[in-house]
Amino acid sequence: MARTRTEAAARTAPGTPEGLPKGFRGAEAGWPALHRIPHPPRRLPLAGDVLGADVRRPLQDAMRHGRLLGPIYRRKVFRREFVFVWGGRYAADLADESRFAKHVGLGVANLRPVAGDGLFTAYNHEPNWQLAHDVLAPGFSREAMSGYHPMMLDVAERLLDRWDAEERAGRPVDVPADMTKLTLETIARTGFGHDFGSFERPRPHPFVTAMIGTLTHAQRRNAVPGPLAPLLLRAAARRNEDDIALLNRTVDAVVAARREADGSGSTGDLLDRMLETAHPETGERLAPDNVRRQVITFLVAGHETTSGALSFALYHLSRHPEIAARARAEVDAVWGEDPRPGYDRVARLRLVRRILDESLRLWPTAPAFAREAREDTVLAGEHPMRRGAWTLVLTPLLHRDPEVWGPDAERFDPGRFEAAAVRARPAHTFKPFGTGARACIGRQFALHEATLVLGLLLRRYTVKPDPAYRLRIAERLTLMPEGLRLGLERREAPEPVRASPPEDSSAPGRPVRGAGE
């Protein structure tokens, strides 16, 4: 029989007044041997480790400290102390789901006013996480994905039309802006049957502007200490409320249109699942306010990070023409001139996929995730943690740990994701999609979309870097190559299709999985 919302609510463990789950602790209380963990040398009595902090680039700031202080370190911002880790052995231990779980903290917790108990921001103890996970996971099955594929192609063709026009006009393309248009339209179309008209607009859709506003605000909240935040961020908080209101209005309109359609044209997409599907065991459905949270979650989580991943991949390809040429040869061999390659032929682009993996290694676009101890435990046999104590894993540094990736870890080399190299690495050291039960539900979606689009772009254009460009990373919880523009050169028709397939493309169409996945 269907469980009611009241029964579901009764299963929720009561949180603290701030909405934090039981067991949450500051580092001082949570890490009994905190003194053994290094911190920056010039600690100020009240302010802590704030000297030289870059509030607009907190992740790169954290990476700078990590390089100086080692694979586990701590930082104090006024009264709050945080532990950061990036060493492979710590990350691997934190992946043990029997002792650790996702921690909703820092930036993710700051998104609670926008996304509430939506899938990404839900506390582990909130019943809506399991409910939504079970209802929505089939929306990412192989069958569902093959249904999205033609829609992904349609959106990619809109990008190609746009890039053709830019190429004819001899104008460089604004890569992050165009990738954001593409990925927003893709998740909106496949998940919600919606068209934001991004490619037809001279400026980003207001949804995107509001989303960037809320992500930036959530990030800034970390940098401004709690007691001062209301004062210092008063104007920003007001803007943030406006942004959230716009996100809500946009999403409410999408949901209302679907309800009005009353099942006609229903495709079983994510929104149908959110509105119609009952939990297979409990019969419970998502409540309307939770549907709103989930739609926002998927629209945001479903495009911002993939857009960054594609942008970084294009950056690297522009800098490594020899790798781009090999990838293009693969696309020609596997797809030939077929203008609409089928679903199964995307995962056969093994090198293109490795280029994406390597781009996500160097700049994982969701660059950190937090883990908390389920019970009192000792991290990697070295650092005691009490139940509820937590730490932030800095993925870009984990992905450059020389003990795992070797002395040339900074070098872009897709060969690191060849099957033998993956097998030779320790497990749980490549984590662009997080880990465990709360890892990214959209991983296959993102990889399929990005591989498809990169294949289509490689086949049609040679991308030319601006020699004066130096990679700068913009941060708004996610990462993006700031100001990246690339010149385009339309290719001649591809070489005739080779009789024999390249390297390993004859293997069944399943992607090589990274270590520990």
Ligand code: HEM
């Ligand atoms: C390259 C693209 C992507 C990257 C790098 C990425 C990364 C991540 C990471 C690191 C997490 C875990 C965060 C944590 O532990 O706090 C996560 C969770 C999540 N992602 Fe993604 N993601 C990507 C694409 C997508 C797409 C395309 C979707 C939806 C269509 C999506 C939806 C979600 C959701 C709903 C969660 C929360 C899952 C849960 O807690 O149950 N992501 N993602």
